[in-house]
Each structure stands twice: as structure tokens, then as C-alpha cells.
Amino acid sequence: MPKYKYNPPTRTHCAVCEKLRLTDDKPIIESTKGKASSASNYPIHNWYYFVLGYTPEFPNYIIETEKINSSHIVVDPFMGTGTTLIECKKRGIKSVGIDANDYFFDVVSAKTNWGINLNELENSIKELRVEVNNQIFLIEKQEDDEKSSDFLFSDSKNNWLKYGFGKRPKMLDERYVSDVPLAKLLLLKEVIGFLGVDVNIKNLLKLALFAVVVPNSNVKYGPGFGISKAKLDSDVFGSFFRKLDRILSDYKVAKTHYVNGDSLVLHGDARELDTLLEAETIDQMITSPPYPGDHEYTKHTRLELIFADYAVSKEEFRTIKKRMIRGSTTNIYRGDEDKLLVADIESISCVTKLIQTRLDSDGATSGFEKLYTKLVWEYFGGMFKVFKASLKALKPGGKFHLLVSDSHAFKMVHIETAKILGEVAIKAGYSSFSVRLWQNKSSTSHGYDLREDILTLVK
Numbered sequence: 095m096p097k098y099k100y101n102p103p104t105r106t107h108c109a110v111c112e113k114l115r116l117t118d119d120k121p122i123i124e125s126t127k128g129k130a131s132s133a134s135n136y137p138i139h140n141w142y143y144f145v146l147g148y149t150p151e152f153p154n155y156i157i158e159t160e161k162i163n164s165s166h167i168v169v170d171p172f173m174g175t176g177t178t179l180i181e182c183k184k185r186g187i188k189s190v191g192i193d194a195n196d197y198f199f200d201v202v203s204a205k206t207n208w209g210i211n212l213n214e215l216e217n218s219i220k221e222l223r224v225e226v227n228n229q230i231f232l233i234e235k236q237e238d239d240e241k242s243s244d245f246l247f248s249d250s251k252n253n254w255l256k257y258g259f260g261k262r263p264k265m266l267d268e269r270y271v272s273d274v275p276l277a278k279l280l281l282l283k284e285v286i287g288f289l290g291v292d293v294n295i296k297n298l299l300k301l302a303l304f305a306v307v308v309p310n311s312n313v314k315y316g317p318g319f320g321i322s323k324a325k326l327d328s329d330v331f332g333s334f335f336r337k338l339d340r341i342l343s344d345y346k347v348a349k350t351h352y353v354n355g356d357s358l359v360l361h362g363d364a365r366e367l368d369t370l371l372e373a374e375t376i377d378q379m380i381t382s383p384p385y386p387g388d389h390e391y392t393k394h395t396r397l398e399l400i401f402a403d404y405a406v407s408k409e410e411f412r413t414i415k416k417r418m419i420r421g422s423t424t425n426i427y428r429g430d431e432d433k434l435l436v437a438d439i440e441s442i443s444c445v446t447k448l449i450q451t452r453l454d455s456d457g458a459t460s461g462f463e464k465l466y467t468k469l470v471w472e473y474f475g476g477m478f479k480v481f482k483a484s485l486k487a488l489k490p491g492g493k494f495h496l497l498v499s500d501s502h503a504f505k506m507v508h509i510e511t512a513k514i515l516g517e518v519a520i521k522a523g524y525s526s527f528s529v530r531l532w533q534n535k536s537s538t539s540h541g542y543d544l545r546e547d548i549l550t551l552v553k
């Protein structure tokens with residue numbers, strides 16, 4: 095008999111999935127509506143697409159079922175691209191967002207600043223258009239003078255740098271973005287930089303630019319980080335100005351139809367949110383935190399972080415990653431010891447023992463695989479800290495709603511994320527928790543749908 099291998103983990107039988115399939119839980123939302131990509135159908139949310147984001151339907155559902163109104167304050171401690179904040183803002187609800195990723199701080203600050211004068215914004219976009227066209231004209235004219243059809247961008251020696259639009263950033267590999275699209279992106283960056291406009295408008299222009307970096311690159315953010323066929327040229331200027339048109343028309347809608355509740359954007363570590371928020375001031379928390387799915391949360395903004403100069407070296411990436419909940423084997427460090435905070439929780443022991451048994455039976459030797467159990471412990475330990483800190487910030491009776499998926503990422507061991515997080519929260523001091531099935535998510539690695547649940551904690 096050949097020895098049974100759990101790796102690769104495809105189409106393997108899962109006893110927990112079989113058991114869950116027999117429950118008659120009805121999902122609150124159909125899986126077609128629950129995808130992160132469905133956010134592209136919503137104004138403002140679609141200014142910047144984040145593959146690990148979520149649909150605005152989730153914060154809406156909580157706002158409606160909890161009857162949250164303008165007398166309440168809502169916090170999203172893992173705000174990502176600010177889905178919760180925007181939905182609160184539209185209804186005049188005060189909201190606060192926290193994220194460990196520097197880049198998201200700027201993205202959400204720009205998305206939630208609805209105080210810009212519309213005429214000024216329109217005029218700035220016109221001015222930018224003229225300036226960009228001037229630059230292109232000058233470059234093309236020079237190209238003619240040089241009588242070379244491929245002088246400008248296609249030279250692998252980066253001849254276009256002669257025009258002073260910056261250098262290829264060291265970490266922005268040519269496999270990620272080809273020369274010509276990068277030259278055009280750098281030109282836009284430079285022109286936005288010297289445009290004499292209000293800083294809030296400039297931030298919106300930058301947001302539009304950052305939003306078109308990946309679509310004009312060779313990179314595909316899936317659940318992973320993929321590189322596809324090189325785009326040697328691309329309609330960078332067209333996509334950028336279309337994005338700005340979109341932003342402008344949504345901005346008009348926001349100004350005339352939405353209430354514009356106050357929002358505050360903070361940069362920090364959710365495990366220390368009690369140091370950022372006043373004690374007992376928050377009514378509800380609504381978030382989609384990292385989950386134990388082996389996702390490294392800087393990966394899905396890697397190009398933007400480099401292009402926009404937030405992280406230009408491995409060390410700077412490491413600094414950002416260290417502020418994050420441990421969610422991936424590439425984000426575990428010597429000295430991490432949040433495990434100790436949850437070491438007595440039986441269900442985490444069961445999961446990690448099963449992962450270890452399967453690693454042993456496979457004879458797994460890779461460095462990453464060896465970190466699987468440590469990662470699962472550190473993930474739940476980190477979330478324990480978030481729960482402890484959130485208890486201080488919430489008012490008595492306040493609630494914390496988390497959207498989390500089950501996981502099969504480690505040797506196909508089924509991790510019932512919401513249920514285990516509920517136990518972790520009780521240990522941290524919450525009085526009760528409930529789990530509702532939000533949607534069934536199809537998984538590429540096996541034949542079962544995985545649950546995505548709303549975990550609600552009550553202080």
C-alpha cells in the first residue's frame with residue numbers, strides 16, 4: 095500500500111466538512127454577492143480593489159440588524175480599504191478605522207475625505223490632464239527629433255530615465271512591471287508631485303494612481319501573488335483618467351446623497367487598540383480580521399507599497415509585517431510568544447496536534463511546513479490580545495462582529511475559525527458569543543465549500 099500523502103491537499107475527504115454539510119444552516123447571503131470583487135459594483139468602494147477585502151453587504155447587514163445609528167460609534171480594527179468606514183459615513187455614523195499597513199492609512203484617508211470642493215477637484219483634474227499631455231507631447235517630440243521609433247520606453251537600459259521621471263525602484267522587479275508601463279506610471283507620479291494643488295486633492299489623485307498600478311503591471315493578486323505574461327506596454331494614462339472620472343462622479347454622489355458621518359483613520363496594531371481608543375467609548379466593532387489561511391497581508395499591496403515609497407527595502411516590509419497578526423508562515427518571528435496566552439485552549443491543541451500528525455506521516459521537511467503549528471498558535475494568541483484590548487474600548491454591552499472563514503490551509507486540517515475565536519474571546523473576558531453562517535465559499539483546494547461566519551461577541 096502506498097503511504098497516504100496529505101500533500102498536495104486536493105480533493106481530500108474532510109470529516110468536519112461532511113459533518114457541517116449535514117447542518118441545515120441557511121447562509122445569510124448568496125456566495126456570488128459575498129465575494130470581495132463584488133465591492134467593485136459599489137461607488138467609492140470601487141476606487142481601489144483589494145483582493146482580501148469584503149462586500150459592503152456585511153457592514154450593512156450588521157448596521158441594519160443592530161439598528162446602529164448616528165448616536166453610535168463604530169470601530170473597524172482591521173479596516174483594510176475602509177469598507178466599514180464608508181458604509182458608516184454614508185449613514186452619518188461616526189467610525190474609526192485602524193490598520194497596520196501604512197498604505198491603507200492613506201487609501202482610506204483619501205476615500206473618506208468628502209470635504210473637498212467639487213469645482214476645485216474638477217479644475218485640478220483638468221490641470222493634471224493638460225500637464226500630463228504636455229509631458230507626453232514633449233517626450234514624443236523628442237522621440238521624433240531623435241528619429242528613433244523605440245527610443246523612449248522600450249530600451250532595456252531604461253533610456254526613458256533621461257526625462258527625469260525617476261528610477262525603477264530597487265524592489266520593483268521588471269517581472270512585476272515592464273519598462274514602458276512603469277515609465278508612464280512614474281511620469282504620472284512625478285506630475286502629481288509637482289502639481290500645485292491642495293494636499294487633500296493630491297491624495298485623491300495619488301489614490302487614483304495607486305489603484306491603476308496593478309492593472310498595468312504583470313502581477314495578479316489572487317489569494318496568492320502571481321506573475322502573468324509581461325505587458326510590454328499598457329494604456330496607463332487611459333486607465334488613470336478613467337479612474338479619476340469614476341472618482342469624480344462618485345464624489346458628486348457622495349456630496350449630494352450621503353450624510354458624511356465623521357470618520358477617523360488610525361495607523362497601528364489592533365493588538366494595542368486600547369492605547370489608541372478611549373476606554374468604554376465604542377458601541378460596536380465590525381471587521382473582517384486576518385484568518386488562519388496562510389495569507390501574508392503585505393503581499394496583496396506589495397507593488398503599491400514599493401511604488402508609493404512606503405516600503406523600499408526588505409527591512410521596511412518586515413517592520414510592517416511585524417505589526418500584523420500572524421497569518422502566514424512568512425510572518426513568524428523568533429521571540430513570538432502569543433501562544434502562551436491561549437495554550438490551555440483545547441480546540442487549538444486538537445487542531446495543531448492533527449496538523450503535526452499529518453506533517454510527521456508525510457515526513458514533511460520544508461522550513462515553512464515546520465512552522466504550521468506555531469503559526470496557528472500565534473494567530474489565535476494574537477487575536478486573544480485584540481479581544482482583550484477591544485474589551486477595554488467597548489462600552490458595557492458593546493458588541494464585536496467579525497467575519498471569518500474556516501480554513502484548510504495547513505495539511506487539510508479543518509480549522510473552525512469562528513468557533514475557536516469564540517472560545518478565545520470568552521477566555522479574554524467576553525460574556526458570550528454566537529456564530530451565524532454568512533456564506534458558503536467555494537474552495538479551489540478541495541471538493542467542499544468552506545463556511546464564512548459572522549462571529550458576534552458580547553461584552
Ligand SMILES: C[S@@+](CC[C@H](N)C(=O)[O-])C[C@H]1O[C@@H](n2cnc3c(N)ncnc32)[C@H](O)[C@@H]1O
Nearest residue numbers: 147148172174175177193194195363364418419
Ligand atoms: C481581511 S483584511 C480586511 C479587509 C477589509 N475589511 C476591507 O474591506 O478591505 C485584514 C486587514 O487586517 C490588517 N491587519 C493585519 N494585522 C493587523 C494588526 N495587527 N493591526 C491592524 N491591522 C492589521 C491587514 O493589513 C488587512 O488590511
